[in-house]
Amino acid sequence: MREVSDTTRLHLRRRGLHLRHWGASLLLAVVLGTAAVAARGDLALDARLKALENELRCLVCQNQTLAESNAPLAEDLRKEVRELAVAGKSDDDIRAYLVARYGDFVLYKPPVKATTYALWFGPFVLLAAGIFVWIAVLRRRARMPGGETPDDTSDDGAAASRARALLGD
Amino acid sequence: MKWLRWSLPLAIFLVVLGFLFVGLFRDPREVPSPLIGKPAPAFSLAQLHRPEQTLTTQDMRGQVWLLNVWASWCVSCRVEHPLLVELAKANVVPVIGLAYKDKPEDGLAWLAANGDPYRLSIVDRDGRVGIDFGVYGVPETFVIDKGGVIRYKQIGPLTADALRQTILPLVRELQKS
Numbered sequence: 001m002r003e004v005s006d007t008t009r010l011h012l013r014r015r016g017l018h019l020r021h022w023g024a025s026l027l028l029a030v031v032l033g034t035a036a037v038a039a040r041g042d043l044a045l046d047a048r049l050k051a052l053e054n055e056l057r058c059l060v061c062q063n064q065t066l067a068e069s070n071a072p073l074a075e076d077l078r079k080e081v082r083e084l085a086v087a088g089k090s091d092d093d094i095r096a097y098l099v100a101r102y103g104d105f106v107l108y109k110p111p112v113k114a115t116t117y118a119l120w121f122g123p124f125v126l127l128a129a130g131i132f133v134w135i136a137v138l139r140r141r142a143r144m145p146g147g148e149t150p151d152d153t154s155d156d157g158a159a160a161s162r163a164r165a166l167l168g169d
Numbered sequence: 170m171k172w173l174r175w176s177l178p179l180a181i182f183l184v185v186l187g188f189l190f191v192g193l194f195r196d197p198r199e200v201p202s203p204l205i206g207k208p209a210p211a212f213s214l215a216q217l218h219r220p221e222q223t224l225t226t227q228d229m230r231g232q233v234w235l236l237n238v239w240a241s242w243c244v245s246c247r248v249e250h251p252l253l254v255e256l257a258k259a260n261v262v263p264v265i266g267l268a269y270k271d272k273p274e275d276g277l278a279w280l281a282a283n284g285d286p287y288r289l290s291i292v293d294r295d296g297r298v299g300i301d302f303g304v305y306g307v308p309e310t311f312v313i314d315k316g317g318v319i320r321y322k323q324i325g326p327l328t329a330d331a332l333r334q335t336i337l338p339l340v341r342e343l344q345k346s
Contacts (some may be wrong), residue, residue, distance in 0.1 A: 059200060059305035059306075060305055060306060062197065062198070072270070072296075073296070073305055073306075076295070076296050076297075076300060077300065080297075080300060099202070099203065100203060100204075101203070101300060101301065101303040102200065102202075102203070102305065103200060103201060103202065103203040103303075104203075104302050105200045121280070
């Protein structure tokens with residue numbers, strides 16, 4: 001009787017252990033699962049912030065991006081940017097937030113507006129002007145009598161006669 | 170058309186030369202603030218000497234004032250400090266000190282050693298108000314008008330010239346309005 005009850009108790013205890021074991025694994029699975037999801041969320045956020053910080057300028061060291069710089073201000077700004085991102089702000093919101101405080105200078109890619117037209121379109125204007133001059137020069141050369149490079153042949157002639165004079169000497 | 174051959178390149182060269190020459194006298198560290206002409210950011214910060222009391226942007230409404238961003242760890246703040254002390258003696262305009270990313274005890278010790286030119290000082294321990302003001306180096310000084318609008322920003326230490334030629338005339342003009 002006693003033995004029976006003992007084994008029953010043992011059995012029950014084992015089952016309890018079993019159940020507890022199950023519960024523990026379930027809990028562990030849930031915890032790990034959420035951690036993994038959170039970590040993946042963090043990774044996505046990290047990647048997004050990294051990309052964003054790479055196009056923002058550190059104002060203290062000027063030629064470094066916010067991502068690269070170790071300046072205390074860059075650290076603060078990275079923290080601020082992260083907090084804004086976690087609060088659900090878009091990249092554009094974050095850029096606007098920084099531009100409102102530090103001006104367009106924080107952006108490595110300046111916005112297209114009246115004051116930056118020369119910056120954005122100036123090179124193309126110069127390129128067009130260069131092509132124009134080039135074409136004009138080619139046309140004039142083509143119109144010249146006596147082949148493509150009259151100057152060169154006359155130079156050659158002079159050089160040749162000088163060489164002949166030297167050789168004949 | 171013949172004269173274009175030499176005068177056009179010369180003209181372009183002179184223009185480039187002009188730009189480069191002007192560039193020689195400009196400081197790339199001075200980034201113009203987009204906050205000029207905009208209302209000063211709202212803040213509410215604990216005072217350095219009376220931490221239980223705060224100062225807000227609203228408290229300064231109705232007077233022209235200077236906000237001087239400084240820190241005990243800032244070397245060039247020592248350069249401009251005597252000027253601020255002198256300015257305080259002249260009593261022309263109230264100067265509020267913003268102790269930027271500084272331990273209150275360090276700030277207090279620094280003011281005790283170097284003289285305290287400030288009407289009062291406020292503590293921006295984590296530099297957040299500094300970010301709102303677009304501060305990217307210490308010292309910086311803002312001129313704020315009666316309506317709470319930022320009118321001027323001095324980047325780097327104040328100089329006697331900057332005070333005499335720019336800041337004080339601006340302050341007087343703003344005080345009249």
